[in-house]
Amino acid sequence: MKLLRRLVPHPLLTLLLTGTWLLLVNGWSLNSLVFGFMLGILIPFVTQPYWPDRPRISRPFKAIEYVLVVLWDIVQANIVVARIVLFKPNSERRPNWITIPLDLKTPEAITTLAGTITMTPGTLSADVSDEGHCLLVHCLDAPDPEAVRDEIKQRYERRLMEIFE
Amino acid sequence: MESLFEFLVAAFLVIAGIFGIVGSYGLIKLNDPMSRLHAPTKATTLGVGGVLLASLLNAAAFGKYFSVHELMITLFLFLTAPITANFIAKVHIHRQETRESMPSAGEDHHWATHDTPEDEEQ
Amino acid sequence: MIETASQFAFGCFALAVLLNLWKVVTAPEIADRILALDTMFINAIALMVLYGMALGTSIFFEGAMIIAMLGFVSTVAYARFILRGNIIE
Numbered sequence: 001m002k003l004l005r006r007l008v009p010h011p012l013l014t015l016l017l018t019g020t021w022l023l024l025v026n027g028w029s030l031n032s033l034v035f036g037f038m039l040g041i042l043i044p045f046v047t048q049p050y051w052p053d054r055p056r057i058s059r060p061f062k063a064i065e066y067v068l069v070v071l072w073d074i075v076q077a078n079i080v081v082a083r084i085v086l087f088k089p090n091s092e093r094r095p096n097w098i099t100i101p102l103d104l105k106t107p108e109a110i111t112t113l114a115g116t117i118t119m120t121p122g123t124l125s126a127d128v129s130d131e132g133h134c135l136l137v138h139c140l141d142a143p144d145p146e147a148v149r150d151e152i153k154q155r156y157e158r159r160l161m162e163i164f165e
Numbered sequence: 166m167e168s169l170f171e172f173l174v175a176a177f178l179v180i181a182g183i184f185g186i187v188g189s190y191g192l193i194k195l196n197d198p199m200s201r202l203h204a205p206t207k208a209t210t211l212g213v214g215g216v217l218l219a220s221l222l223n224a225a226a227f228g229k230y231f232s233v234h235e236l237m238i239t240l241f242l243f244l245t246a247p248i249t250a251n252f253i254a255k256v257h258i259h260r261q262e263t264r265e266s267m268p269s270a271g272e273d274h275h276w277a278t279h280d281t282p283e284d285e286e287q
Numbered sequence: 288m289i290e291t292a293s294q295f296a297f298g299c300f301a302l303a304v305l306l307n308l309w310k311v312v313t314a315p316e317i318a319d320r321i322l323a324l325d326t327m328f329i330n331a332i333a334l335m336v337l338y339g340m341a342l343g344t345s346i347f348f349e350g351a352m353i354i355a356m357l358g359f360v361s362t363v364a365y366a367r368f369i370l371r372g373n374i375i376e
Contacts, residue, residue: 023237026345074243078184078211085191085204095200097268118247119210124203125247126254127276136268136276138254140203175292178337182299185333189303189326192310198318205326212303216296216333220340223289234348238332238355245359249325252366257318259370278370 007041009048012057014040056106062163069159070116077121084122084141096142097126098149100135103157109164110135116156123148170226174219181215188212198257206250214239297337303330321365328358 008014014037021036022028057063084093104110110132114125117137127136142148191204217235224232258267258278267276307330310323332351339347364374 020237023233026232026234074207075211077207081191081203081207082184082187085187085194090194090196093195093200095197099268114251115244115247118206118250119243122203124199124206124250124254126199126251127258127278130275130277130280138199138202140200171288175288178289178292178296181333182296185296185303185330186299186306189306189330192323192326193306198316201319202322205322205329209326209329212300213329213333213336216300216336216340220336223340224345232345232348234345234352235336238336238348238352241352241355241359242329242332245355249359249362249366252363252370253318253322253325256321256366256369257316260316260318 007045010044010051010054013044016040017043057163058165059163062159066156066159066163069155070119073120077119080121081140088141093141094139094143096139096145098137098139098142098145100137100149100152100157102133102135103153104160104164106164107132109160112164113156113160117152120156123152167226170222174223174226177215177219177222181212181219184215185209185212198261199254202250202253202257206246210242210246213242293337293341297334297341300330300333300337304334317369321362321369324365325358325362328354328362332358 017040018033018036021039022032025032025036102110102113104113110128114128114135117123117125117135122140122142124138124140125135126138128134129136137148137152139145139148188205188207188209192201195201195204217239221232221235224235255278258276264275264279267279304327307323307327311320311327314320314323332354335347335351335354339345339351368374
């Protein structure tokens with residue numbers, strides 16, 4: 001078991017690399033599956049020193065729900081932003097900075113949250129604070145910054161808490 | 166059935182074109198630098214995503230080949246768009262804002278972009 | 288129908304690339320230029336995929352993928368150079 005753990009330090013990464021290789025080859029054959037799997041073993045093994053920790057995902061099925069919610073929000077985000085760009089004069093727009101205090105602790109979870117915020121309606125994550133307790137978010141049009149902050153915490157951070165912690 | 170696919174492909178192409186041009190128009194129209202970041206990162210993602218989806222459908226329905234490379238490009242763009250946006254935002258913060266002009270960082274002292282080596286020595 | 292739609296999309300993305308080019312030339316601030324360049328990369332990917340679709344080959348996808356990767360890496364490298372004065376520390 002210990003040997004297996006050392007040889008395959010990141011099982012998820014191995015699966016991901018195999019899948020990526022199959023997509024790259026653009027076809028399905030046993031040959032490419034085996035070669036992809038070999039790459040999937042070799043690359044995590046060689047690059048092991050760069051990621052000593054393994055992200056912990058406690059509820060994988062929640063992750064699927066999260067991805068669907070985010071995909072839907074991306075489509076909505078595009079429409080909202082396009083409408084603001086096309087129809088709202090610059091003088092009526094209220095761009096705003098908001099600070100989001102983070103409950104998430106692991107770097108993977110914070111990265112996912114930052115990426116999600118960037119892809120969803122009218123918000124864009126710009127920076128984290130130096131100790132990693134807060135996230136700086138820029139809003140394209142936010143008359144009410146408090147509401148935006150609460151929605152992000154409610155809609156995304158709560159779900160990520162369930163997935164990662 | 167054939168005409169349904171044709172309609173879908175055409176619809177995706179038109180939507181993608183509109184979003185692509187809106188993203189680039191936003192780059193010119195919006196007046197402050199941070200807001201300018203919003204338009205391209207979002208609108209363009211759906212623009213390219215639409216073209217890729219149309220291509221995928223087109224190849225699957227009418228073409229002689231079936232290709233999943235579109236899916237890969239779409240996934241790649243969806244994963245990298247937030248990272249580039251974050252980097253450009255950091256460039257903006259680094260060059261135009263000072264610690265005083267930024268909103269407060271809650272319980273921490275300042276934002277990571279304004280971290281200097283002197284802080285770490287303390 | 289697809290032909291007309293793809294011509295429309297060609298027009299849109301070509302115009303978008305021109306707008307980006309205009310922004311690259313006239314932008315006052317470096318962050319804007321990086322942003323315009325990045326958007327240009329993405330629009331170029333769309334144009335390339337459209338071209339491949341119009342010709343009915345899948346040969347342009349490799350090109351599109353390479354542009355996507357180069358675009359990402361060069362944008363990040365440029366931004367990092369401005370931020371730290373160095374790309375690999």
